[in-house]
Amino acid sequence: MSVRKIVTIVEEIRTEGGRALARPARIAVVAAVIDNPWAGQGFVEDLAPGIDAHASDLGALLAPAVLDALEAPAEAYGKAAIVGLDGEIEHGSGLIHTLKFGDHFRKAANATTLLPAVEKRGPAGVVFDIPLKHITDATIRSHHQSVEVRLADAPHPGEIVIALAAAAQGRPQQRLAPLSTEQ
Template sequence: MNLRKIVTVVEETQAEGGRPVEPAARVAVVAAIIENPWNGQGFVEDLAPGIDANASDLGALLAPRVLDALGEPAEAYGKAAIVGLDGEVEHGSALIHTLKFGDHFRKAADATTLLPAVEKRAPAGVVFDIPLKHITDATIRSHHQTIEVRIADAPHADEIVVALAAASQGRPQQRLASLKTEQ
């Protein structure tokens, strides 16, 4: 894995809807900007060697960092892969949609649900939203949320931004009824 940089963002919401949020709602994102492992190879039929060489290392790098940045137990989580313009969306998907990547985060967060994801191809500086859901029950509405991310100089055309996000709680001031009330 050719790593160019790591970006960490922590957002803390102190008030929402004119009321204090107690405790403050924290969301952390840690993104690794790496060289696309399939860059310059044309269409690659078998992505498995690139997955094997990179996905687990990325998960092992990002999972503890995002939880450290959050500074408290995660209740919601998500992931992202933003591929530079010379790559394919499938390149980002290959890195993040494998247990070799995601299980690092699931184990570190004591989670059981699938990680919600965003993946797309875009130029440097693109704004992207990482969806988050509850770590053990994806039907808990209060934890369906997103965090907006932008890295000014990434991804370069030959890079991929791979990111993990974690939240300490659900949306601030959430008050939607449980999904069970509609079933």
Template sequence: MNIRKIITITENTLTEGGRAVDPQHRVAVVAAVIENPWKGQGFVSDLGPGIEQNASDLGELLAPRVMAALGSAAQAYGKAAIVGLDGEIEHGSALIHTLKFGDHFRRAANATTLLPAVEKRAAAGTVFDIPLKHITDATIRSHHQSIEVRIADAPHPDEILIALAASTSGRPQQRLAALSTEGRK
């Protein structure tokens, strides 16, 4: 795996709706910009060897870094794969939609739910939103949130940007009723 750079972003929300957020809402993102393992190969029918060579190592690299950047227990989490223009969306999906990748984050966050994800093919500097959901119950609405990310020089056409995100709580000042309070008709 050829890594060009690793980026760490943290966001702390101190006020929302004109009121203090207590405790502060913190979101951390850690992204690795890697050379696309399938670059220059044309259409590859079997992505398995590239998954085997890279997915677990990426998860092992990113999961502890995002937890350290968060500095607290995670309550919500998510992931992203942004593929450079010379690659396929399936290349990013192959790396992040496998237990070899995701289980590193689940263990680090003490999580059990599926990791919500965004994946797309885009030019360097594209803006993307990483969706986050609760780490043990994806139906908890207060934790459905997202963080907007932009890395100015990534991904290059032959790269993939892989990112993990975690938050210390649900949305700041959330006040929607629990999903269980809504009756179905």
């Protein structure tokens, strides 16, 4: 796996809606910019060999890094695969939609739910939002949120950006009633 760079973004929100938070809300993103393992091969029918060769290594690289950057236990999490213009969305999906990738994050975060995801193809600098949900109960509304990401020089046409995001809490100042109140 060829990693051109790793980008870490940490956002700390201290005020929301004109009110200070009791404790700052933290969200971390760690993204690896990698060479697309299928670039230049035309249509590849069987993606499994490339997935087997790279997905687990990416999960092992990114999961501890995003939790370290968060500097707190994760309560919400998500993932992204942004494919450069010479690739297919399926290339990114193949790398992140496998237990070989996701289980690294689930185990590190003590999570049990599916990782919400965004997949997209775009040029360098494309903006993407990583959806986040609670790590053990996807129905907890307070943790349904997203984090916006943009890497100025990635992905190049033959690259893929693979990213993980984690939040140490739900949305700042959340005050929606639990889903159970509507059932």
